[in-house]
Amino acid sequence: MITVTDVHKSFLMGERTMTVLQGINLRIERGELVAVIGASGAGKSTLLHILGLLDRPTKGTVLFEGQDVLRLSESAQADFRNRRIGFIFQFHHLLPEFTALENACMPALIQRKRLTEVEDRAVALLNDVGLGARLHHKPGELSGGEQQRVAVARALLMEPDLVLADEPTGNLDTHTGDALFGLMRDINKARGTTFVIVTHNDKLSAQADRIIHIQDGLII
Numbered sequence: 001m002i003t004v005t006d007v008h009k010s011f012l013m014g015e016r017t018m019t020v021l022q023g024i025n026l027r028i029e030r031g032e033l034v035a036v037i038g039a040s041g042a043g044k045s046t047l048l049h050i051l052g053l054l055d056r057p058t059k060g061t062v063l064f065e066g067q068d069v070l071r072l073s074e075s076a077q078a079d080f081r082n083r084r085i086g087f088i089f090q091f092h093h094l095l096p097e098f099t100a101l102e103n104a105c106m107p108a109l110i111q112r113k114r115l116t117e118v119e120d121r122a123v124a125l126l127n128d129v130g131l132g133a134r135l136h137h138k139p140g141e142l143s144g145g146e147q148q149r150v151a152v153a154r155a156l157l158m159e160p161d162l163v164l165a166d167e168p169t170g171n172l173d174t175h176t177g178d179a180l181f182g183l184m185r186d187i188n189k190a191r192g193t194t195f196v197i198v199t200h201n202d203k204l205s206a207q208a209d210r211i212i213h214i215q216d217g218l219i220i
């Protein structure tokens with residue numbers, strides 16, 4: 001599904017260049033659930049941002065089903081992201097003024113689809129994540145785990161082939177984190193959705209199909 005070849009990423013910090021990724025080579029097969037682990041600052045989030053077309057490598061290629069996605073225009077990349085990739089971050093970035101249902105529908109609204117077109121699917125997803133009784137609650141009226149589950153429903157709304165999750169259980173208690181990871185595993189099994197999950201939790205990464213360990217910007 002994804003082939004990453006010789007990806008480097010450097011950031012210019014004043015006069016100094018800081019190299020964060022130093023030649024990443026990686027293949028991710030369709031339907032895999034991959035955990036990305038490594039020490040703080042190793043480059044995990046940077047790699048995830050590059051896979052999600054949220055950032056560009058300084059050097060190297062990223063092929064998605066053989067297509068060189070880095071060559072797409074900015075707007076084509078945005079469209080690709082919106083249609084094919086779901087994102088789940090540690091801080092779920094829900095919009096506080098909107099209900100759980102409206103937040104879950106947000107990717108469709110961004111694509112100028114009507115709420116009525118996706119509402120049924122969003123309700124079904126929120127049911128799947130155990131929030132059937134919380135559809136009209138705003139984020140401030142939900143627990144941290146419930147908010148994160150809204151973010152999972154939102155990530156799945158457009159039926160993405162790929163979900164990128166950056167420490168999705170990072171700010172949850174163990175029990176809620178385990179349940180959320182189990183939910184992602186279930187979705188992976190049921191729909192064949194590919195997951196790439198950055199996590200610091202060894203117990204969770206042990207349940208992945210494969211663990212990718214990054215150290216100092218290289219896969220070891």
Ligand SMILES: Nc1ncnc2c1ncn2[C@@H]1O[C@H](COP(=O)(O)OP(=O)(O)OP(=O)(O)O)[C@@H](O)[C@H]1O
Nearest residue numbers: 011013018020038039040041042043044045046047
């Ligand atoms: N936009 C940026 N400009 C400059 N430096 C950056 C930028 N983004 C990340 N870095 C640096 O790159 C390094 C890797 O960051 P990254 O967020 O990928 O690490 P990580 O492995 O995800 O760490 P953590 O587990 O703490 O989230 C860090 O030292 C960070 O300070």
